Amino acid sequence: MPAPPATPASLPASLTAAASFPRAVLFPVFVISGISALIYQMVWQRMLLMIYGSNSESVAMVVAAFLMGLGIGSLLGGWISQNEKLPLVLFFSAAELGVGVYGLFSVALFQWVGSITVGAGSLMTGALSFALVFLPTLLMGSTLPLLVAQQVRATGDVGDSVSWLYFVNTLGAAVGAFLAAMWLLRVTGLSGAVQVAAALNVLVSLLVLVTWMLRRRAARAAS
Secondary structure, eight states: OOOOOOOOSSHHHHHHHOOOOOOHHHHHHHHHHHHHHHHHHHHHHHHHHHHHOOOHHHHHHHHHHHHHHHHHHHHHHHHHOTTTTSOHHHHHHHHHHHHHHHHHHHHHHHHHHHHHHHTHHHHHHHHHHHHHHHHHHHHHHHHHHHHHHHHHHHOOOOOHHHHHHHHHHHHHHHHHHHHHHIIHHHHHHHHHHHHHHHHHHHHHHHHHHOOOOHHHHHHHHHO
């Protein structure tokens, strides 16, 4: 049975100071993360349907890839968070950066894969659709358990950490879906929407990294 997440009482003072990440930063960036995730989902699903057609198998494969990626990513994030010495917000920052980099090149990647698989069978196209979506959703799925463990380390309150982080991320997802469907895709097109989502990921990554570095420096100065 895995050990429970470390609480402030069980962490060294320097780690506790670094773990106490301000909610004023954490919650807004997780809202933004949710916004970008739903923009990607809508864009990628439309692209794959344009490339491989709008049959039920294609739709099912995209949805399955998203759900499996998020689920396995959640397990990965939970596994990483068991190590009490790791700065979990840095893993979150890296995951957001990874999603952003992938997203930035995703339209060109999807188009290239589509061009080399023209006329391929349903099994091949289904497997490729799954693979194209699985990696970024794996990274997305890891973010919630990483931040939950981060907050539990700082506050010792599991219920409060889970509920608030789930709420703000879901709120962001709802906003992202609304903006993408009602405005963004119409104004910027698929490529532009992906660029917006990637920029949001990079912004989140940098905000978290800079905040962590400043708090780490302050903790060292105080000690």
